[in-house]
Amino acid sequence: MKRMFPGNNYCPCGSQIKYKKCCQPKGIDYFLKKNGKIVREAQMTPERRAAFEAEKQRFFEEHSRKPTEEEESVMRYSEFEEIDAVIEKELIAMGASAETIYAFEKTGILITRENEHQFPPDELKRWSAAVQEYRLIQDLVKE
Numbered sequence: 001m002k003r004m005f006p007g008n009n010y011c012p013c014g015s016q017i018k019y020k021k022c023c024q025p026k027g028i029d030y031f032l033k034k035n036g037k038i039v040r041e042a043q044m045t046p047e048r049r050a051a052f053e054a055e056k057q058r059f060f061e062e063h064s065r066k067p068t069e070e071e072e073s074v075m076r077y078s079e080f081e082e083i084d085a086v087i088e089k090e091l092i093a094m095g096a097s098a099e100t101i102y103a104f105e106k107t108g109i110l111i112t113r114e115n116e117h118q119f120p121p122d123e124l125k126r127w128s129a130a131v132q133e134y135r136l137i138q139d140l141v142k143e
């Protein structure tokens, strides 16, 4: 359901340095989801870890077996929405353009000149449609 972000690709943090030389050695894990979305694994807070362990325990009691790796990652990645909120805050801090933030909110993916080759054509289409839509809205507001 997800795979490690390739080390030879530009780091999703926007540093324009390869991931293996940027965030990867710092222990920040990025993953590619099936839909091409890049997600960052949230550092588990002690509370979050406790909740995760409790969830695993509940699963064990209910099914009399341990969750499979896939089921476990569903539990782990139930925080995607939270991660999106963090990325959005970082985008704003980075001074990303309003249309980039709009397109990110709309599509859930983040496409830059550096990473656009990693996305399938339909995702690129979805992205540019969102950017166009933003510009259209701006034009309407101006008039």
Ligand SMILES: [Zn+2]
Binding pocket: 011, 012, 013, 014, 015, 019, 022, 023, 024
């Ligand atoms: Zn980085």
